Amino acid sequence: MASPQRLWRRCVATDCLFEEILDDVVVFDPSTGETHFATQLPALILAELDTTPRSVAALIERLAGPTRLEQAAEQQILDALSRLEAAELVESEPSEPD
């Protein structure tokens, strides 16, 4: 389960390729040759992340701007990060304590 306290980044520097098919997004990872099938939100997150570790809050700001999201929406983002991590497209690390 993704945690809002962790930092998230893409696994490799190579950009993934995206093709939209109706409401779904097909993702091709050139570094592995693997193809993944995603819905819009995980694909959007993957496109926004790079190899710089980012907090969930920073990611949300990149996705939605300064808008404050409802908890349900934030949970959807965390769920999407979990799925991307399971697909080995993103990885997480503990954030440094203050």
Add this chain to the structure above:
Amino acid sequence: MQNQKLILDAGPFRVGVRSCDAAFLDTLSYFYRDSVCDDGPHVLDYDIEILRPRSLRRWIRPQIQFEIDGIRPFDPHPAENAFPMYEWGLNWCIATSAHRYMMLHAGTVAFGDLAMILPGTPGSGKSTLSAALNLRGGARLLSDEFGLLRPDLMDLVAMPRGIPLKNASIDAIIEFDSAAPLGPTYPKTRKGKVRHLRPDAASLARQGIPAVPRWLVFPKYQAGVQEELKSLNKTEAFRQLAFNCFNYKLLGETAFRAVAQIVRQVDCYTFTFSNLDRAVTQLKALAQVSGTQKADRE
């Protein structure tokens, strides 16, 4: 008998075939006499020899070997199976080298110049269905085994060759069309009983003309069922088409983009069938109804 050499066009490939096996050469001529090139200098894509080994197996329970560019990639086969060995050997040559094409494990036929792609694993019925559509469905044969897509042009090139019907499919085609031009029966190949359907003259005459993908139909033969043609979700169509692409991973981004473009531009279906008459009627109707309409693009 002295070695004879023929130069044939197999779709986009120019193939040299040498052999001294009279029965094999007769069968080759039966299937491809219209594709034989004239004498003269040629640049060959594949230089194949079908030859008997120099060992005792030349005479005792004689065997035959497939040689390509001086290499023998397969074990010998019984000499009576020379033609199937040649056909499967040429398939291997193409599948392992022709990566300028995106290669689909699919039967492909064309209604006019609009292609129906029938991807499927062995046993799905794609070859038998391709044969039936060519015999009485008004479709020209592009290939029963390879969908050869040019990814820069997004069209399919034709390579009409003998269709290897196996086991029960042989009787199914004979029942469907008693005048089907079939070659010899090979009762004991590694895939069981095999008999090849000769490609028709019209398909061979038009083998230089590509076709544009228009329908993607995933066939599934299932004994006793009523035919059912169902629309297929395009994301699932992508998944299945990529799975049925021989060189998807090798081609990487090229194949990824091409598969996406295909599923976006064509109508996608699954097709369960048991009877060739009904199957051909239904697919022919699909082509007639939607052949002049634009695909249901996303």
